[in-house]
Amino acid sequence: MPVDAASHAPSDLARDRKGNEISERQAWSALWAVIIGFFMLMVDVTIVTTALPAVMRGLHTGLTGGVWVTSAYLLTYAVPLLISGRLGDRFGPRNVYLVGMAVFTVASLGCGLSASIGMLIASRAVQGVGAALMNPQSMTVITRLFPAHSRGAAMGIWGGTAGVAGFVGPVLGGLLVDGLGWQWVFFVNVPVGLYGLWRAWKVVPDLERQSRALDWVGVVVSGVAMALIVFGIQEGETYHWGSVWGVVSVPLILAVGVALMVVFVITQRPGSRARRRRAAPDPLLPLALFDNWNFSLANIAIFFVGMSVTAISLPTAIYLQSARGLSPTRAALILVPTAVCSAVLSPVVGRQLHRFRSGRIAAIGTGLTAAGTLGWALTMNDTTGFWVFCVLSAVLGVGAATMWSAISLTCTHDLGQADAGAGSGVYNATRQLGCVLGSALIAMMMDARIAARGDLARGLAQSQLLPAAAALAAMICALLFRNYAVPDRAVADPDESQPR
Numbered sequence: 001m002p003v004d005a006a007s008h009a010p011s012d013l014a015r016d017r018k019g020n021e022i023s024e025r026q027a028w029s030a031l032w033a034v035i036i037g038f039f040m041l042m043v044d045v046t047i048v049t050t051a052l053p054a055v056m057r058g059l060h061t062g063l064t065g066g067v068w069v070t071s072a073y074l075l076t077y078a079v080p081l082l083i084s085g086r087l088g089d090r091f092g093p094r095n096v097y098l099v100g101m102a103v104f105t106v107a108s109l110g111c112g113l114s115a116s117i118g119m120l121i122a123s124r125a126v127q128g129v130g131a132a133l134m135n136p137q138s139m140t141v142i143t144r145l146f147p148a149h150s151r152g153a154a155m156g157i158w159g160g161t162a163g164v165a166g167f168v169g170p171v172l173g174g175l176l177v178d179g180l181g182w183q184w185v186f187f188v189n190v191p192v193g194l195y196g197l198w199r200a201w202k203v204v205p206d207l208e209r210q211s212r213a214l215d216w217v218g219v220v221v222s223g224v225a226m227a228l229i230v231f232g233i234q235e236g237e238t239y240h241w242g243s244v245w246g247v248v249s250v251p252l253i254l255a256v257g258v259a260l261m262v263v264f265v266i267t268q269r270p271g272s273r274a275r276r277r278r279a280a281p282d283p284l285l286p287l288a289l290f291d292n293w294n295f296s297l298a299n300i301a302i303f304f305v306g307m308s309v310t311a312i313s314l315p316t317a318i319y320l321q322s323a324r325g326l327s328p329t330r331a332a333l334i335l336v337p338t339a340v341c342s343a344v345l346s347p348v349v350g351r352q353l354h355r356f357r358s359g360r361i362a363a364i365g366t367g368l369t370a371a372g373t374l375g376w377a378l379t380m381n382d383t384t385g386f387w388v389f390c391v392l393s394a395v396l397g398v399g400a401a402t403m404w405s406a407i408s409l410t411c412t413h414d415l416g417q418a419d420a421g422a423g424s425g426v427y428n429a430t431r432q433l434g435c436v437l438g439s440a441l442i443a444m445m446m447d448a449r450i451a452a453r454g455d456l457a458r459g460l461a462q463s464q465l466l467p468a469a470a471a472l473a474a475m476i477c478a479l480l481f482r483n484y485a486v487p488d489r490a491v492a493d494p495d496e497s498q499p500r
Contacts, residue, residue, distance in 0.1 A: 022205050027145035029203040031154055034138040036196035037101050039161050040189055041131050046169030046313065047176075047185045048073070048124075050328050054182040061117040071234055072121045074439070076128030077135075078432040079226045083219050085136040085425020086284050090214055093137040093144070093421065094204045098197060100133025105193030112186035139424040143412045144207055152409050156350010159404030164339045164346075170317065171336065174329035218284040221264045228257030230433070233440050237447075286422050289415070293482055294359070295423065298411035299430045301362065301477035304470045305369075305403060306434025311442035311467035312373055312396070315460040318446075319380050320389075323457040334389050341397025350405045359410030362478035365403025370471035372396040373464050380461035399471075406478070413484050434470075442466055 048070065056066040088096045107130055110123035142154045176184040232254035241250050268283045290296045320331035349361065372395035379388050408427070415423040445466050450459030 022145060024146070024150060026203070026205065027150075027154075030141055030145055030205060031157065033196070033199040033203045034097060034141050035157065035161055036192065036199060037097065037104075037134050038138040038158065039165050040192050040196065041104070041135055042162050042165030043169040043172065044127075044131070044189065046165075047173035049313075049317070050170045050173030050332070051177050051182040051185045054177045055120070058182055059114070059117045059120065065117040065121070067238065068121050069117075069124055072125040073128040073131075074234060074432075074436055075227065075230055076125045077131045078128075078230045078429065078436055079223055080129065080132040081136060081429035081432055082222050082226060082285065082425050084133050085140065085421040085423070085428070086214060087133070087421070088137045088140050088424070089421035090209065092206055092209055093140045094200065094206050096133050097137035097141075097204070098200055100130045100135075100137070101193055101197050101200065102130070103127075104130030104134065105190055105197065108186045108189035108193065112183040112190075136421065136424040136428045139408065139412065139427065140420045141204065143415055143420040143424065145205075151413070152353030152405070153347065153351045155353070155409040155412075156347045156405040159350065159406075159408055160342055160346020160401060162400075162404050164343045168339050170313075170332035171329070171339075174327065174332045178327070178329055215268075215284045218264060218267060221260055221267070222284060225257050225260035225264055226429070228253050229261065230436050232257060233433075233436050237440060237444050284422070285426065289423055289426065292414055294410045294414065294484075297477045297480055298359070298407050299427060301366070301407050301474045302411070302427060302431045303434035304474035304477070305366065305407065306431040307438035307441070308366075308369060308373070308467040308470035308474065309400075310435040310438035311470065312376075312464070314439070314442055315380075315446055315463050316376060319457060319460045323380075323382070323460065324386075334386060335393050337390050337394035338397035338400065341394050342400040345398060345401035346405055349402050350409075353406060353409050357483045359406040359413075359481045359484075360478055362403050362406035362410070362481070363475050365399045365401065365406065366471050366475035366478055368395055368399030369403060370468045370475060372399060373468040373471060377461045377464035377468065380464070381457050403474075407474075410481050410484075438467065438470065 052066050052069060055069060056062070059065070084096065084100075104127055107123050107126035111120055111127065114120035114123055138158065142151060142158055146154045172188075173185050176182075176188065232250050235244070236250045236254075239250055243249050244253065265285065265287070268285045268287055316335075317331060320326045320334060321328060324331075326334075353359065353361070372392050375392045375395065376389070379392070411427050412420070412423060442463060445463040446460060449462040450456060453459040453462065
């Protein structure tokens, strides 16, 4: 997708709704404000998993109730992602982010106060809606506030946050559950959420609106399609891929969801009869985004990355706690090298991305993720020293640092202001679909391999081949990334403004 050199001139800064230019200093302040909420969301995914056994004991529920504590959140989180990016365009990313943060914070309080499993599941569902409103806006803020020459550094921090949070969650969850009780994995969000709300209200600018109207028919069709697809993938194994509540089969639910998604995509074409009839000024999903090679490949890559990182965590947690007898806290401490390496290296990698003029460095990160996961698969037995897993955790941390920000920047680099929200929504929805599929597939694979081997440790080890394969698929995508356009101040030759 060609990039106009003039659009990246140093004086061409982002503007708020009043037309005032937003300096890079203001942009960095805004980034750190939304990082608070983004970090909270990423931690929440793993911190609740750590607390689930205590939740089930405390609320006197079985495995089904415990599973729905996670499932309800994932369902309501994944479904609105495609829509929430466009809502940011229509009403402003700051406003949508603030609404999402408020919803998530209040729902977290409700989760902690839950006296029954039904109340907890309902509160978790509301939490998911808040998360879906917040998440794409953090990426939109980066895309719209930062000029291309500094966007890599910002994406480095954003990507590093995702990498660190995934491994801070289990440690923090173990400490809170062991010390204060399971309710505190939710209560901890309340002060963080209130502080994050205040910071975002104070420093995140109210950006110019980029969309005149929403395609509400598209909202409904895509929402129902996403709900059916996510539910089918997520709950298929629970119902043994048979009928749900004796009414309709899981394969049929998936088929209807896919069919509706196809209908949705068809109606998003500018020349479709449905769009002419509705006269929608802005498509919910601008299909022209996929004309860009890097945008399309980055979405495929992040799908496999989401699948991989989600599938890695469950067998490792079960292995360390059930096969090796570690407490949740001690098991989580083995993963600390991942968080440390990711936190230290991600900003460094982010600052170098534009000098490389390519996101192909993500091939290193995804390759290291595959190698580290394969290392777990080869060493998960009853005798391996725990120091080995600390080393492998460090390898995964280096992989995360050279993976998240590179793929994210590759996806967003050539997005225009008008498509920043839609592009962020597509990217986050794709990642979350990968996470849901990874969660479903790893559960199936663990059951199958443990049953086949009759040995918990070796069965869990063999299941790690799934996330390793997903990481390799992401690596292939990263190797095919094309060069970015020349960053802002480097543009000298108009022909060089074309990505290679």
